[in-house]
Amino acid sequence: MSNLPASGRQLRSCVTATGELQLTLVDVPVEAPGEGQVVVRVEASPINPSDLGLLLGLADLDTARSVGDDQSPAIVADIPEQILPHLGARFDQSMPVGNEGGGVVVAAGSGGAAQALLGKTVGILGGAMYGEYRTLSVAQCLPMNEGVTPRESASCFVNPLTALGMVETMRQEGFKALIHTAAASNLGQMLQKICLADEVPLINIVRKPEQAALLRGIGAVHVCDSSEPNFAQDLKQAILETGAYLAFDATGGGTLANQILQAMEAAANESEAEYSRYGSTQHKQVYIYGGLERSATTLTRSYGMQWGVGGWLLTPFLQKIGRERAGELRQRVADEIRTTFASDYAKEISLTEALDLDILRAYAQQATGQKYLINPSLS
DSSP: OTTSOSEEEEEEEEEOTTSEEEEEEEEEEOOOOOTTEEEEEEEEEEOOHHHHHHHHTTOEEEEEEEOSOSSSOEEEEEOOTTTGGGGGGGBTOOEEOOSEEEEEEEEEOSSHHHHHTTTOEEEEESSOOSBSEEEEEGGGEEEOOTTOOHHHHTTSSHHHHHHHHHHHHHHHTTOOOEEESSTTSHHHHHHHHHHHHHTOOEEEEESSHHHHHHHHHTTOSEEEETTSTTHHHHHHHHHHHHOOOEEEESSEEETHHHHHHHHHHHHHHHHOSSOOTTOOSSOEEEEEOOOSEEEEEOOOOOSOSSEEEEEOOHHHHHHHHHHHHHHHHHHHHHHTTTTTTOOOOSEEEOTTGGGOHHHHHHHHTOOTTOOEEEOTTOO
């Protein structure tokens, strides 16, 4: 462990009580590993939507400006006055960012499990991944098979386990098919591959013809384009064919969840023998797990009384299913990291480039198929 550097660079986000977002690169100590811990040299970490919430703090990026220099890049931006009260718990705290990543174990503490990882490529989870080094417990590492690179392992937790969690939730709650929005994303493509392998009917909702073509190219049967005038009818027909009364919505705001519930109710009513003024007897459920659309979620309550809309989050789900089942899901990810759970990235950037204004505005758009990857080892 004598070769460990004393410090490494790390990207930090701070929201001040005066309403300013501050993004900086700072030097932080590299913590020596204790018993059951390892130090990972981080070589890849994706910019997920869940990372952007912490990184950008809901700031108005039209006000973003560079205030540093080439050696110490920094960005500041204004946070709208109406949003600021909701961020009070993080005022004036310099917070590390990055939920997951991939890298190589360069130091290990005592204990057989930690020592066994020395020199191995691992996927890692636990925050603060937008930095050069990360000290973690063995439990926060997912060992990769021989030959798998840090880039390939970088997205081995959030998207893969979320996709697997959707199918697992479907089974636990007694449904037999799924609906998924923003379905051409990396996560959506993973879900499509899982459903094909596990013989689960899946309805994919997209916004563009090219996204529909992408999904059909990997075997999707049911793809509905919400930009098409016949979207509602197409969705109802797909529900009739699949029996999909459980949906996972990545958009969150707007009317899409409402449209899904309406299509579910229309399909259920066609399947029921008797009319009821209380609506169909089929329970219809939409889980919101993302916030690509920041406007309010609009519900018209035009789908009877057997329905629900709620939030879904990966961490509570994993706690609910227990360590053994979560371990089985993690192992499936490791075994299929180059197939089912392979991720594509639009661009690989350094920590310094992550604080370039033009690049920041590009990855902040969260465009489908345009995910960025930070490689902290790049100069």
